[in-house]
Amino acid sequence: MATPMTRPFPSFEPVNPPVHGGREVALFAGCPELLGTPFSYGREEEIYGEGEDADVVYRVVDGAVRTHKVLGDGRRQITGFHLPGDLFGFEQGEAHRHSAEALSDTKVLIFRRSAIQRAAARNADVACHLWNMATRGLRHAQDHMLLLGRRSAVERVATFLIDVDERLGGTGTFALPMTRRDIADYLGLTIETVSRTLSQLEEAGTLLRTGGRQVSLRLQRLRRVVED
């Protein structure tokens, strides 16, 4: 476990960009009083489930997390993938209305909601930051609603690949950190459709697959597929 220390972010605004291997334990820059407790989860381990008490908020330090909702018959919608730097676990009421699991071995920082609220009351910057965090999430949700409601399978997959690439550094070459099932449940498709669509994109020379999860994107062409 990393020893608690206060290394603030260089800039105020971008909390999102990955901070692989970071050892920050403060929730926000310039807020040394709001410290998080390091914690680890194994691959596929549940972080919290629907209905559980929502008295803490998490920040990913290393690894990746998915949050999702399920229907009674098992249909699942993944609402987001959370990479290093991302916050997740906000909840309006007492209990979680969705679940969270680690995609791979994952390190997080845990912050008590009560402590956050106390800090927000004392420090205007913290309050502002929280507001930004939440509206950032709202924006992502709105984008994703547009994708789920109005985009075709190819567009969904292309959008997804571009997005993951950006969040992983933007080199165009990376290993997808999740299974086809997770991708399908995020995009509102089936694994078969995701698979077929990837094959179709590869056939069109829009990407290259080398081994199971590894992909190389032709970003130009991929962006032309999305066209928004």
Place this chain on the structure above:
Amino acid sequence: MATPMTRPFPSFEPVNPPVHGGREVALFAGCPELLGTPFSYGREEEIYGEGEDADVVYRVVDGAVRTHKVLGDGRRQITGFHLPGDLFGFEQGEAHRHSAEALSDTKVLIFRRSAIQRAAARNADVACHLWNMATRGLRHAQDHMLLLGRRSAVERVATFLIDVDERLGGTGTFALPMTRRDIADYLGLTIETVSRTLSQLEEAGTLLRTGGRQVSLRLQRLRRVVED
């Protein structure tokens, strides 16, 4: 225009329940320093568009508002309908990433973002309330993602009807305040599918249509359609 006055809400938590004809101008209870400016919009009038400066936040006083995103080719996804009491117009950055229009003649209160942030810094309750507001929006967005990604047409329409009914008083009988196009663009369907689905539900004795927008729901049966 209503004269500014400070009538705080009786309770702290529920800002959402409709306050038809309310004349409150304070954003939150117990926050007389944060006053809004009353403003009106006509039917179908644009409140703000994508790309415009997002320096204010709105609260619906009377009427109804829709917020949406569009793709280049015109495909549209409505991300939410906002009824009296609801806040909308939050944005993470400088500019709006979506648009908002009045469904019918609508009265709103306008609050400057800078004023809100100043108030949040001074008043812990306000900061807490803002946090709640934003996470409330996030929860709705997550529910809607599940609907868009994983639910069938009948389930979407049924869910929608139940939801509108609840927000309009829960009597089971009401006039839909929006067109089929709006419903379709909210549910990720086409107007034809919405229409057919309503006919199908009526045929099954799950609801009654009297005149264009007027409906009477058999809530029991309708809930059985949704089953979650």
Place this chain on the structure above:
DNA sequence: CGTGAGATTGACTGTACTCAAATGTGGTGG
């Protein structure tokens, strides 16, 4: 080298979409 989970591919099906026509509704002015 065998095993099993994950991924791909194939054949077929079904739900929701598209295009098109008919019907209903509310508003306006004679």
Place this chain on the structure above:
DNA sequence: CCACCACATTTGAGTACAGTCAATCTCACG
């Protein structure tokens, strides 16, 4: 009050895109 109009909604016929079911392939790991 009614005729007329524009527009919203419903209904119909045919299609297509993504889903289902099932077989095969790949690859990491013991």
